[in-house]
Amino acid sequence: MSDPARESDDEAKARRGRNIALALGLVLFVVLVFVVTIVRLGASVTKQPF
């Protein structure tokens, strides 16, 4: 792992790009799990014989 204090402009730019991609991936994962929960929960709730 390179030291952020000593990295070149190219390395810093690449690191920023990787961090943004990782952040977007994590946010997407959270959104997916949330929507899956709503969809599956919704289906179960509508089947309940109230």
Next chain:
Amino acid sequence: MAMSEALPNATPTKAKSGAAKAPARWQDFLLLLKPRVMSLVVFTGLTGLVCAGRWVHPFLAGIAILCIAVGAGASGALNMWYDADIDSKMRRTRGRPVPAGRVQGADALALGVVLSLFSVMLMGMALNWLAAGLLAFTIVFYAVVYTIWLKRWTAQNIVIGGLAGALPPVIGWAAASGSAPFNAWLLCAIIFMWTPPHFWALSLYTSEDYKKAGVPMMPLVAGPASTRKQILIYSLFFTPLCLTPCLTGLGGPLYLAVAAFGGLVFLLLAIRLYLSKAGDAGAQRNDDGLYDVRAGAKAARNLFAFSILYLTLLFAMLLVEHLMGIKPLELLR
């Protein structure tokens, strides 16, 4: 199964753990997922999901396809981690992120493991555990059985390993219906039988690359003449197999027309390849591109190119028929 004795040993060493030379961009990690292979897997997986004929919430259907795609990508990353040493010896693969030194082997391994777990767990939670189990089996089969074991050991590597590429329609079917009936396995069998003629046709004019890397592809182990004969034999089984979905209530008239006409062309190309000298000395590929070959290897290139078109059309017809509600034929009933 023949072991390759004449080939230099492909030892899984240095490149896997080698330090990265240039800073890795996020695009390099995307390349680890083999996007082109992913697109084919998505297409066949989607066909299985649609052919199952069960209503699935569109968002969950999207999740199923995403999981299949990410699972395939994870297999690709694991493959690139393990095969970095042989990838660095082949012209076609030496520019990949790990052998090129842009991504560390350990990072490729970590990405593959994390995405494998992500895709299997999400598939299980969102759809069902049969689909998740089949997805896990596919990833392990590709990464461990094919990549680590078969690829460097036997000329039957792509025959047995082809099962991993053939399973996505079954996963898609299971994701939609929670079961894997005969017709789902029929789709799997079609891709499985398609794989040997497809890859061996390619390897007939790219075997120099595999020789450098020490990968025992069929033309190097059994010779070009035997490979051409085996391609013909597989084609004789493969083309009638493509007609069987019309007997089992899966394929309709559009599918039948494409399967019959395309099957004839496939067989003719396989016979031409059998009669050709493709793979013999002087029939190798030029350096300009995958489809640019010398005169003697054109028959192999033609079968390779047509095999992609044929399989794509077969699955496209199934997709179109099921989406448009065209009734499948049931010639056995």
